[in-house]
Amino acid sequence: MRLIFLGPPGAGKGTQAKLLTERYGIPQLSTGDMLRAAVAAETDVGKRAKAVMDAGQLVSDAIVNEIVSDRIDSPDCARGFILDGYPRTVPQAQALDEMLAGKGISLDAVIELKVDEKALLKRMENRVAETIAAGGVVRPDDKPEVLERRLVEYREKTAPLSSYYATTGKLKTVDGMADVNTVTEEIGRILA
Template identity: 40%
Template sequence: MRIVLVGPPGAGKGTQAALLAERLSIPHISTGDLFRANISQGTELGEQVKSILSEGGLVPDEVTVAMAADRMARPDAAGGFLLDGFPRNIAQAKALDELLAEGGHALDAVLDLEIPEDEVVRRIAGRRTCVKDSSHTFHVQNKPPRAPGVCDVCGGELQQRDDDREETVRKRLAIYHEETEPIIGYYREQGLVSTIPAVAPVVEVTRRAIEALPARGRDS
């Protein structure tokens, strides 16, 4: 199965991508992970990305596509993969189609995680992160700490990260609507899109996603 997972920030793409990839026995390919891996390994593409990001620039489509192409060409992706964060715009979607066609392949499905904008804001703006260990995260409603503002694990102070503030979240949503959301229409014209209501328990969203896949994917 060759799948693209798309949805706004806060829709749970990372969580669902990991669960679906494990269920389907295919690699989860995340753009963010690709950037970090190439930078840490000192690859030529990684050096390009590091230089661009250090100057506050945006990684060009051709660099992102090249990294994704390199990852998809590895042996563990021969039978399929789940893409998370790529393609991010129409140009990248067209480049992906061309890459797959060169190998005699095509996408099997595009899963669109649907979530109301107010729920995105509630989910992200409610996060609180430990200043001592950023892996310790809480939520003012969904997972409140035992003591307000104090990490249950290490006693560190909990803070709201700048990129979790409501105004920042709404800016991220605006960018998503402008740049990424159009790929849903692009893939819908190809008959590939299944919309998955994502305001539900994690296991329920995973079940809905599996059921939306072509029959051979559900049987994996």
């Protein structure tokens, strides 16, 4: 099973990916995790990525695509994988399609968690308040103003992936505002 999760930050992609990972025994592939692993392993592409990051620049699509390709070739991905946070743009999606075709595999589904952005912001405000009330430390990316910026970036760069994948017939949408169990059940129906 080869899946992509789409949806804005805070939509629950990571939560659902973790649940599917446990159910199907396939890895969740996060771009950040893959990048850090390639750098730590000092692979050729990891060294190139580290040089770019050390220079304070963004890692290019070409490097990210190569890291994803290498990771998909890992033995634990033989039964499938869940891509979370990749692709982020239509050019990355096109590169992924070419990469997978070159490996003789294809995506089974692209699951988009549809959410109300105002409700997402309210969720984040509640999470921050609960964290502070419990004496915890609020992560920088959990602050509402950071989420607002990330939502703008999502709308500009990543949201067009919905249209791209709709043309392939692989896009399936789920109400991401439902409770976690309902979302999980709906994804299960899609994958059945």
